[in-house]
Amino acid sequence: MNSSLADIAYIFDEPSAGLHPRDVHQLNALLRGLRDKGNTVLVVEHDPDVIAIANSIVDMGPATGINGGRVVYQGDYAGLRRSDTPTARALSRPLRLNTQPRKATGQLRLHDVSLHNLHHLNVSFPMVTLTVVTGVAGSEKSTLVNRLLPRYYPHAVLIDQRALGGTRRSTIASYMGIAESVRALFARVSGHSASLFSNNGQGACPECRATLERERFIRA
Known part of the structure; x- marks a missing residue:
């Protein structure tokens, strides 16, 4: 964003997502810098601090999905605040703090x-x-x-930003790490090896499945 190029059209899709307010102000300075070098800067944004620095605003709506797709306002920030669009109403709504937070149990x-x-x-x-x-x-x-x-606290469940990954054999149970427990339960109840209940174990081949079916028939 510190490029010295000019006469370029830059498009940013929600660049403030996840940023601390202090970083948003630094982002605004960079966006203004790009503009002042003679570039065209288009920003898709929800953050009021970023909307406020725009020279021109296009407000889409009035709602979402099939109820959207229309330009409900176009102009400057002062005019947006005076309009009656959902965005303008949200900008005028005062922030409310939770005065009765939940009490901790430990x-x-x-x-x-x-x-x-x-x-x-x-x-x-x-x-x-x-x-x-x-x-x-x-x-x-x-x-x-x-x-x-x-x-x-090893019992804490950590959900981070890593992408979901897997193979064609992945299941919800294998992704959540409970597949081994499920196989062990099936093995204990049936009396067979846990490998029979694995996609890539003995139970995956036709001969093994046939043997398992014969054993079940003899037991019955």
């Missing part, structure tokens, strides 16, 4: 922990609540939550 405590740029940190996470860890990019949020917390 704490997940980290005492004197250190990793990377975190040194001798003490922090407590309330239990049975929704807690948000925020801060500027690079402030070690991910290190604290994704690395240190699971290290001291």
Whole structure:
């Protein structure tokens, strides 16, 4: 975004997604810089701070899906605030804080922990609540939550930004890591080897399946 090129059309699709407010202001400075070099900058955005710096705004709506697809406003930011579109109403709606947050039933405590740029940190996470860890990019949020917390509380379920992966043999059970437990249960109930209940084990070949069926017939 610091390119010195000019007379270029740049299109950004929600560039502020996931950014801290401080980083959004830095993003705005970069967008203005591109514009001031003589470029055309088009931004698809929901963040009010980014919308506010636009020279021209196109507001789409009035709703979503088949109820959208129309230009409901076009003009500057001041005119948008005076209009009666859903976007304008959202911009005029005051922020409301939750004055009665849920009470915690306990704490997940980290005492004197250190990793990377975190040194001798003490922090407590309330239990049975929704807690948000925020801060500027690079402030070690991910290190604290994704690395240190699971290290001291192994039962925590970590859902990160890694893409879902698998093969044609993948199932919900194999992806969630419970396939081994399911196979062990089937093996215990049937009295057969757990490999018979694996896609790539003995039970995958026709001869093994035929043998299993004969054994079931003899037992019956």
